Amino acid sequence: MKQLGQFLTNSWTLGALAIALAIGASYADTGTVQMWSFVVINILLAQSINLLTGINGQISLGHAGFFAIGAYTSAIVLKSWGVPFPIAVALAGGLAAVVGYLLAGPAGRVREFYLAMMSLAFGLIVYELARELRGVTGGVMGMRGIPSSQIGTLQIFGWTIDTITYFRILLAVLIVAMLMLRNFVKSHYGRAFYAVHVSEIAAGSLGISQAATKRAAYAISGGLAGLAGGFYAHMIGYLTPESFGLMRSVEILVMSIVGGLGSLAGQAFGAILFTYLPQKLQAFNDYQYIVYGLILVFIFTLLPKGLAGLLKTQTRYSKFDQLKGMDSGAAVAPLSIKRGDEGGDADTPLVRIENIKMEFSGLRALAGVSLDLYRGRITALVGPNGSGKSTLVNVVSGIYTPTAGSIHYKGQDIAGWPAHRVAQAGITRTFQDPRNVPSFTVRENILMGAHRRYRHSAIAAALNTPQAKREERDFLLRVDALMRAAGLLDYADTIMSELPYGIQRLAEVARALASDPELLFLDEPAAGLSEVESGLLAALIRLARDHGVATMIIDHHMDFLAELAEEVIVFEAGEEIYRGDMDGMRANPAVIQAYLGVEELAHA
Amino acid sequence: MDFFIQMIVSGMSVGAVYAMIGLGLNLTFWTTRVLNFGQGSVLMAGAMLTAVMVGSGVNVFLAVGVSLIATAVILWLVELVSVRPMLRLPGSMGWVVSTLGTGILLQGIASWLFGTQAVAFPDVLFRSVDTVEFMGAYISLQYIAVFVISVLIVCLMELFLRHSIWGYGVRAVAHDRDLASLMGIPVRRVVVFSFLVSGVLAGVAGILISQVSGTVDPNFGLHLLILAFVAAVVGGMGSAFGSLAGGLILGITEKLVGGYFSPAAAEVVAFVLLIGVLTVRPQGLFGKRETVKV
Numbered sequence: 031m032k033q034l035g036q037f038l039t040n041s042w043t044l045g046a047l048a049i050a051l052a053i054g055a056s057y058a059d060t061g062t063v064q065m066w067s068f069v070v071i072n073i074l075l076a077q078s079i080n081l082l083t084g085i086n087g088q089i090s091l092g093h094a095g096f097f098a099i100g101a102y103t104s105a106i107v108l109k110s111w112g113v114p115f116p117i118a119v120a121l122a123g124g125l126a127a128v129v130g131y132l133l134a135g136p137a138g139r140v141r142e143f144y145l146a147m148m149s150l151a152f153g154l155i156v157y158e159l160a161r162e163l164r165g166v167t168g169g170v171m172g173m174r175g176i177p178s179s180q181i182g183t184l185q186i187f188g189w190t191i192d193t194i195t196y197f198r199i200l201l202a203v204l205i206v207a208m209l210m211l212r213n214f215v216k217s218h219y220g221r222a223f224y225a226v227h228v229s230e231i232a233a234g235s236l237g238i239s240q241a242a243t244k245r246a247a248y249a250i251s252g253g254l255a256g257l258a259g260g261f262y263a264h265m266i267g268y269l270t271p272e273s274f275g276l277m278r279s280v281e282i283l284v285m286s287i288v289g290g291l292g293s294l295a296g297q298a299f300g301a302i303l304f305t306y307l308p309q310k311l312q313a314f315n316d317y318q319y320i321v322y323g324l325i326l327v328f329i330f331t332l333l334p335k336g337l338a339g340l341l342k343t344q345t346r347y348s349k350f351d352q353l354k355g356m357d358s359g360a361a362v363a364p365l366s367i368k369r370g371d372e373g374g375d376a377d378t379p380l381v382r383i384e385n386i387k388m389e390f391s392g393l394r395a396l397a398g399v400s401l402d403l404y405r406g407r408i409t410a411l412v413g414p415n416g417s418g419k420s421t422l423v424n425v426v427s428g429i430y431t432p433t434a435g436s437i438h439y440k441g442q443d444i445a446g447w448p449a450h451r452v453a454q455a456g457i458t459r460t461f462q463d464p465r466n467v468p469s470f471t472v473r474e475n476i477l478m479g480a481h482r483r484y485r486h487s488a489i490a491a492a493l494n495t496p497q498a499k500r501e502e503r504d505f506l507l508r509v510d511a512l513m514r515a516a517g518l519l520d521y522a523d524t525i526m527s528e529l530p531y532g533i534q535r536l537a538e539v540a541r542a543l544a545s546d547p548e549l550l551f552l553d554e555p556a557a558g559l560s561e562v563e564s565g566l567l568a569a570l571i572r573l574a575r576d577h578g579v580a581t582m583i584i585d586h587h588m589d590f591l592a593e594l595a596e597e598v599i600v601f602e603a604g605e606e607i608y609r610g611d612m613d614g615m616r617a618n619p620a621v622i623q624a625y626l627g628v629e630e631l632a633h634a
Numbered sequence: 635m636d637f638f639i640q641m642i643v644s645g646m647s648v649g650a651v652y653a654m655i656g657l658g659l660n661l662t663f664w665t666t667r668v669l670n671f672g673q674g675s676v677l678m679a680g681a682m683l684t685a686v687m688v689g690s691g692v693n694v695f696l697a698v699g700v701s702l703i704a705t706a707v708i709l710w711l712v713e714l715v716s717v718r719p720m721l722r723l724p725g726s727m728g729w730v731v732s733t734l735g736t737g738i739l740l741q742g743i744a745s746w747l748f749g750t751q752a753v754a755f756p757d758v759l760f761r762s763v764d765t766v767e768f769m770g771a772y773i774s775l776q777y778i779a780v781f782v783i784s785v786l787i788v789c790l791m792e793l794f795l796r797h798s799i800w801g802y803g804v805r806a807v808a809h810d811r812d813l814a815s816l817m818g819i820p821v822r823r824v825v826v827f828s829f830l831v832s833g834v835l836a837g838v839a840g841i842l843i844s845q846v847s848g849t850v851d852p853n854f855g856l857h858l859l860i861l862a863f864v865a866a867v868v869g870g871m872g873s874a875f876g877s878l879a880g881g882l883i884l885g886i887t888e889k890l891v892g893g894y895f896s897p898a899a900a901e902v903v904a905f906v907l908l909i910g911v912l913t914v915r916p917q918g919l920f921g922k923r924e925t926v927k928v
Contacts, residue, residue: 083727089727135913136909136912136913139916140912140916141916143663143669143867143871144867144871144912144916144917144918146669147863147864147867147908147912148908148909148912150860150863151864151904151905151906151908151909152905152909154860154901154905155902155905155906155909158898158901158902158905159902161898162898162899162902276856276860280671280734283730284730284731284734287726287727287728287730287731288731290726291725291726291727292725316745316746317742317746318742319738319739319741319742319745320739320742320743320746321742322735322738322739322742323735323736323737323738323739323740323741323742324735324739325735326731326732326734326735326738326739327715327716327732327735327736327739328715328732328735329731329732329735330719330720330723330726330728330731330732331715331719334722334723334726334728335723335726336726336728
C-alpha cells in the first residue's frame with residue numbers, strides 16, 4: 031500500500047496521468063470532459079481551503095465567497111470590458127486575494143468557533159450582495175451570456191476555445207498550481223504556516239509573525255479560490271448566486287476534510303469523490319440524502335486520516351527529499367561566530383536589562399530587576415518556584431510587556447516589542463515544556479529554527495529557484511551539523527511526537543541554536559533528562575558559548591549549572607538576592623534560607 | 635408606531651428563540667469543542683414530530699413530550715456516532731463532516747417519512763388570531779408566550795449552570811477536560827448530559843419557532859442554525875445571558891431592518907453585525923477573553 035501511495039504521488043506518475051487525460055479528452059464525449067473540468071476546479075478549491083484550514087489552521091466556512099468574487103470579476107471584466115481571458119482570470123484571482131488579505135485583519139485575532147462564524151458571515155454577505163446588486167451581478171435571475179467554452183463563445187486572442195481545449199488549459203493550470211503549492215509548503219513559509227497552526231507562541235519565539243502569516247494564508251487561499259471562480263465562470267457561461275451559497279462553502283470544506291487536511295494529494299481525491307458522489311447517489315432516488323448523510327457520518331470512523339490516509343504517505347515540510355544527494359562532505363559550522371559590533375569588546379554587555387518591573391493585576395512578579403548578559407558567557411538564573419525567573423524570560427522575549435523598565439539590546443530598547451520581532455533581532459528562547467511541532471520530524475523542527483535567517487521570497491520558494499534551493503540546502507547542512515553535535519542524527523527523520531521526552535528537549539535546544547541566536551534563554555532545559563542527555567545538552571550549550579552566544583539558563587540542577595555557568599543569579603519573590611559564583615551562592619545564608627534549604631543532618 | 639412595536643415584539647420573540655438554540659449549541663461546544671452542524675435538523679425533527687403527531691390526533695402535551703424525548707435521544711446518538719469517535723482524531727476536523735452528515739441524514743429521513751412539503755404547525759400555545767392591544771398595536775399572544783417561555787428557559791439554564799452540581803460539572807469540563815477528569819468528575823457522563831440537555835433545548839426551540847412561523851418542512855433549520863450561531867457569537871460563547879443579549883439584539887435588528895427596508899438587507903445586517911462585533915471584541919460582547927498560557 032505504501033509503495034502504491036508513493037507511486038501515485040510520484041511526479042512522473044502524475045505527469046503521465048495528466049498527459050493521458052489531456053490526450054484522452056479528444057476521445058471522450060463532451061459531457062465527460064466537462065465533468066473532468068469540474069473536478070479540476072474542485073481540486074483547486076480544495077487546495078485553496080487546505081492551505082488555509084489544513085495547513086494554517088484557520089477554519090473557513092465562507093470559501094464560496096472567494097469563489098464568487100472570482101467568478102463575477104472575471105465574467106464582468108471579460109463580458110463588459112472585453113479584457114482578454116487570461117488577464118480576466120488573473121484579475122479574478124488578484125481581487126479575491128486582496129479581499130482575503132483584508133479579511134485576515136479582523137479574522138486574525140479571532141479563534142475557533144468565532145473564526146468559523148466570521149468566515150461564514152463573510153461568505154453569506156458575498157452571497158447576499160450577489161443576489162441584491164442586480165445592476166452588477168444580474169441578481170437572483172443570474173448573469174447570462176458570459177463567453178464560455180461550453181457554447182463555444184470563448185476566445186483567446188482570436189482562437190475559439192472548446193470544452194476539450196478548456197479542459198487542457200485547466201489541467202495545465204492545476205499542475206502548475208499544485209507544483210508551486212508543493213514547493214511553497216515545503217519551504218520555510220509552509221513551516222511557518224504550520225507552526226502558527228500548532229502554537230502561535232512557539233512560532234513567535236522563532237521570529238514568525240502570526241499576523242503576517244495569516245494574512246499571507248488568507249491572500250493566497252483567497253486568490254486560488256478566486257482563480258477557480260474565474261475558470262468556473264467561463265466554463266459554464268452562466269452565474270447564479272445559488273452556486274455560491276452556504277452549502278457550496280460547506281461542500282468545499284467537506285471535500286478538503288474528507289480528502290485529508292494537510293495532504294496535497296488527498297485534496298485531489300476528496301474533490302474527485304465529491305464531484306461524482308452526488309451524481310451517483312441519484313440512483314438511490316428518495317434515499318439519496320439518507321445515503322449521503324450516512325457516508326458523511328461514518329467516513330471518518332472508517333478512514334481516520336481521510337482519503338489521504340490510504341496513501342500512507344505524509345506531507346513533509348522540508349525540501350530534504352528534493353535536495354537529496356546534496357554535497358554533505360564539506361564540514362559546515364552549525365553556528366556563525368559572533369563578535370561585538372564595537373570591535374569585539376567582551377566587556378560591553380550584549381543586553382542590559384534595567385529595573386524591569388512586571389505586575390499582573392496587582393500581583394508583582396518582578397520587582398525591579400537589573401542584569402547584564404555578555405557574549406560568550408553563560409549565566410545561570412536560579413530561585414524557588416514563582417520567584418519570577420520564567421517571567422523575566424517572557425518579558426525579554428516579548429511575550430509580556432513589562433510594567434516598567436528597559437531592555438537595551440544592540441542600541442535599541444526592545445521592552446514591549448512583539449515576540450516575533452524580538453526573535454528576528456536574534457534573541458531566542460526555549461520553553462519549560464518543549465514546544466516542538468509534534469507531527470514534524472526532528473529535522474523539520476530544527477530547520478524551522480532557522481526561519482529568521484531565510485531570505486528568499488514566497489515566489490522564489492514556490493518556483494524553487496536556484497537561490498531558494500541553495501538557501502534550503504545550506505540550512506539543511508547546518509541542521510545536520512547541529513544534529514550531529516546534539517546526538518540526534520539517529521532520529522533525524524522520526525516524527526517528534528514518537529520520541530522520548532529527553533530527545534524532544536534536546537531537539538528544541540538544537541532548534542533554538544538553528545536560529546543562530548545572539549542571545550539564548552533556556553528555560554529548565556535539563557529537567558527530565560537522563561545523564562547521557564544532560565551531557566549532550568551541556569555540549570550543545572558550550573558549543574553556543576564558544577561561538578559567542580550570550581546564554582542564560584534557568585534550572586534547578588545545581589551540578590549541571592556548576593559545570594557551565596560563569597555567574598549565577600538568584601531570584602526570590604521577583605528580586606535578586608545573590609549574584610556571584612557557585613561556591614559563594616552555596617554558602618550564602620540568604621540563598622540557603624530562600625532556596626537551597628539546610629541539608630538534613632541525620633542521614634542515617 | 636404600532637408597526638414599530640409589532641416589529642420589536644416579534645424581534646424579541648424570535649431573538650429569544652435564537653438565544654435558546656444558541657445556548658444548546660453552546661452547551662455541547664463547551665464540553666467537546668465541537669460545533670454541531672446538525673443541530674438545525676434536530677430543531678426540525680422536534681417540530682416535525684409534534685406537528686405530525688398533533689395532526690393525527692395525539693394529545694398536545696403527549697406529542698410535545700415524545701418529541702422532546704426524541705430530540706434528546708437524537709443528540710445522544712450524535713454524541714455517540716458523530717462526536718466521540720472524532721475527538722480521538724484531533725486536527726482532522728472530521729467533526730465538521732460527521733455532524734453535518736447527521737443533519738443531512740435527519741433531513742433525508744424526514745423527507746422520506748413525511749415528504750418534502752411544508753406541514754402546517756398546529757396551535758399549541760394560544761391561537762394565531764389571539765392578540766392583546768398594547769399602545770394601539772395588536773400583539774399576538776403567541777409571540778408573547780414564545781418570548782416568555784424562551785427567556786424563562788434561558789434564565790433557568792443560567793441558574794442551573796451556576797448553582798447545580800451538574801452545572802459545575804459542565805463548567806469544569808468546559809474549562810479543562812483533562813483536569814476535570816483528574817478531579818474525579820465523570821467527564822463522559824457530563825458530556826452525554828450536555829448533549830441530552832442540548833437536544834431538549836433544540837426540541838423546545840424548534841416547536842416554539844414553528845409556532846410563530848406556522849409551518850415546518852424538512853429543510854427548515856439551517857437558516858435558524860446560522861442565526862443562532864450569530865446570536866451566540868455576538869453575545870459571547872461563555873454565558874447564557876450573553877446568548878440572550880445576542881439573540882435579542884439580532885432578532886430586533888433583523889425585524890426592524892426587514893420591516894423598514896428589505897428582508898435581504900436584514901440578512902446582511904446580521905452578518906455585518908457579527909463581523910463588526912468580532913472585529914472590536916474577538917470574544918463577543920459578554921464573552922471572557924481567552925487567556926493564552928505561556
